[in-house]
Amino acid sequence: xxxxxxxxxxxxxxxxxxxxxxxxxxxxxxxxxxxxxxxxxxxxxxxxxxxxxxxxxxxxxxxxxxxxxxxxxxxxxxxxxxxxxxxxxxxxxxxxxxxxxxxxxxxxxxxxxxxxxxxxxxxxxxxxxxxxxxxxxxxxxxxxxxxxxxxxxxxxxxxxxxxxxxxxxxxxxxxx
Numbered sequence: 001x002x003x004x005x006x007x008x009x010x011x012x013x014x015x016x017x018x019x020x021x022x023x024x025x026x027x028x029x030x031x032x033x034x035x036x037x038x039x040x041x042x043x044x045x046x047x048x049x050x051x052x053x054x055x056x057x058x059x060x061x062x063x064x065x066x067x068x069x070x071x072x073x074x075x076x077x078x079x080x081x082x083x084x085x086x087x088x089x090x091x092x093x094x095x096x097x098x099x100x101x102x103x104x105x106x107x108x109x110x111x112x113x114x115x116x117x118x119x120x121x122x123x124x125x126x127x128x129x130x131x132x133x134x135x136x137x138x139x140x141x142x143x144x145x146x147x148x149x150x151x152x153x154x155x156x157x158x159x160x161x162x163x164x165x166x167x168x169x170x171x172x173x174x175x176x
Contacts (some may be wrong), residue, residue: 003048003057004080010072013044024063029056089144091174098167100126100137111161118144
């Protein structure tokens, strides 16, 4: 029976992190089925979903310990069950751009949470606007909207909410 393990690792960014971690996973006869990786500030952060037999997952621990020591990473892991797919949630993509200021993520998350909408994936970025250098903020997220929601009404409410906050957004079905 296939088992699943979520692995989190963080440490100083340096060449070879992905190579070493993926090699450790391969050597333990495990498979990376999903991952997210980013350099944030000067730190490298990675989240991996690994699948394999129970024996391979158990054996992966020693390989991860070696990788953590070699690369000076903090690594945590947790066994998990796979998430059941839901036919009661419809995936949508939301993208937004605004002048950067504290609270944007909270405001968006609060609106969505109050509507019982699950944030499945969220990426944010701050950058300087071309020509003016103004601090800008960009967000991209995939959300799961209950099929009981009226999508057009929800989109209009969300657009109005974002207009009040001066966030330019798009709200569209996610490509599957």
